[in-house]
Amino acid sequence: MTKLLNVAGDFPLLDRTVRGGKPLVYLDTGATSQKPAAVLEAERTFNLRHNAAVHRGAHQIAEEATEAYEAARDAVAQFVGADFGEIVWTKNATEGLNLVAYGFLNATLGRGGGDAARFRLAAGDEIVVTELEHHANLVPWQELAAKTGAVLRWIPVTAEGRLDLEKLDVITERTRVVAFTHASNVTGAITDVAPIVTRAREVGAYTVLDACQSAAHLPVNFGELGVDFAAFSGHKMLAPTGVGVLYGRRELLEALPPFLTGGSMVEIVTMESTTFMPPPQRFEAGTQMVAQTVGMHAAVDYLNGLGMANLAAHEDQLAKLLLEGIAELPGVQVLGPTETTDRLAVVAFDVPGVHPHDVGQVLDDQGIAVRVGHHCAQPVHRAFGVHASARASAGVYSGPEDIEAFIKGLHQVVKFFD
Template identity: 80%
Template sequence: MATIASSPRLRRQSEDTHAVSDLLELANDFPLLSRTVRGGKPLVYLDTGATSQKPESVLAAERTFNQTHNAAVHRGAHQIAEEATEAFEAARSGVAQFVGVDFDEIVWTKNATEALNLVTHGFLNATLGRGGSEASRYRLTSDDEIVVTELEHHANLVPWQELAAKTGARLRWIPVTEEGRIDLEQLDVITERTRVVAFTHASNVTGAITDVPRIVERAQEVGAYTVLDACQSAAHMPVDFHELGIDFAAFSGHKMLGPTGVGVLYGRKDLLQALPPFLTGGSMVEVVTMGETTFMPPPQRFEAGTQMVAQTVGLHAAVDYLSGIGMGQLSAHEDHLAGLMLEGLSAVPGVRVLGPTGSENRLAVVAFDVSGVHPHDVGQILDDQGIAVRVGHHCAQPVHRAFGVHASTRASAGAYTTSRDIETFIDGLHKVVRFFA
């Protein structure tokens, strides 16, 4: 495939009954989606919210790098090392452009969880006196407060709980509405004592898209830093971190058609410059003596040790693939799929959607409860039909508790999902309900 945009599968289809709904027909670009499961049944993959599948262009990019350019980056004077470093930094540039930021505002991590921990440990190290006068802006005391929301994935909650426990700062949170959105009427939780506001761009449970400017505006009024979990948004809608005005953001490659083992931290240039490092060791130092060490400027300051070079190359290919589709077109496609899912679920007896029941300002990530049936049983019966969904609390126990359940079943779509997939899923769920009736 020469370019994504030239793919014959990337088209409006007018020749069958799925013409309106399937703006994108990309499944053939994803080798795994052609396999069968459970006794030869075609795979219907609706677990993209946990991990997306990879197009052939991403698989090929990693394979080509490992076969022809594999070497340690930022070291060695030989040609292969130069080629590896060039590919590594080209990936940084490509990802930066994809999310609307500058080249040196992108830090590689192994996943979004590590990226968020990098920020919290930077605050902790500053509180311990590391980083000098520049880092003093991050020092926390028992008079300070950290604000999160009830909608957060554990990756954007537990690290802040730990930071509060270690520094004496108070952790507060914005509740969710009955619809499953961050309650913007409760922004008075953010006060003059607030130093950090950490929140999700789009929920991995309710699918609700956050009104980021409202929260950023309130945080800026009190001088608080903003930290955005963009794991669910970066792969499914246009994202521009500079335009959003946030200070830090994190997302993962494996949720956006890329490899596992690579994540991204965005940080505003001046903020990264002042942040003390989290992991230390080789590759991030300037001068090392037996008594002390000085560190390189960002982003290298935060990239200790041997880096995941092939994975960054794969992520570069993934954002190129997404850009070839067009994030606006992809978002419209998934809006349509969300509408189909929600409409179908509304007709299944005993099903309650956890989150907005309309497709406006939400992703095609739909968690639901089936009355009287455990989510694991729902998932197993769907799996017997070749339909892959997620079951459990999705690393978001507080929002489940807010809905009065311990767990849920979640179906989540991606670029390769079709209306036929949604129809098969809804038919399968009817069979689940009939089976347990």
């Protein structure tokens, strides 16, 4: 068995108690992760010693802030196998995905000049998504289709909760965009990226990857994956809220029209027209979230120190314990694969006859924090024949004792509603 990590002590919030003094068992990492002391201290130190607007001032503190801001970009680029200029700061992954979708829309409207023509959509063009998508990687494409006359199509899921890669013929010669998740926040299934990228390239379509769940839990290299764009959020990978990342291949970012416009992303402004800076600054209008990027840098350093392969192996063991424990409860349905192969420690489940909110309440009374609802992914729940689910999701700081407490609590849920 792989040696498990033991780092919960690095995360101050996990020391607290809840619900009348019960120890906190935090199994909601799929929604947002807790932060290690190193990240909290990095953000605090920046605010205490270096806070200033970046790329604007000529004074020392502004220079220090700009250096920290761009050092964070470089660290993140190396973390995901990208070049420095291929990393755009956003406030979260949702903004990053919308940035790409609105870039296509602006190109379709004739904005962006000649190079932007490669992104123009026409009525009858196709956008392909999947049934596994978080709403953040579905709704923007629905909106883009509605505004341009493009047709939205999708790759279905199998009964196991994986993408049906036998149905890639949905990607046709009319397909312009293929947007898909790297790892589902409901089924935990890790997508085999290669066949989708290969098929998209065959027809000249662009690929957009939602890497929110994968970047935090697996070794990820966007260059090796071959995707055109990818987005992920800091708050799911031990970093502060309010910071996210859009990756785009350099040549594509250079051609993509901007989404947000204003200060800090312009070259020349007259009363008649404006020219924009090259990427990534072209996509970073306004005052930026500098302290959060510094926290993101610290999170990347922390994860690199552990080793993403070690983290993946650690969480694979926790996924095994979760699945084996839930299997002890007759009738409880796991929404996703029941084996750990190509799967995260994100386990959504349905207790027959019990509303997920009631499941969550009983667990919460025992100090166990899980997510309940549709997890911003209604279509995949519909594919499983349920409206919502409860979800336990482990992280780097989770241990076997957390899983044991959760399974014990789930037995109490079943007993309470029997």
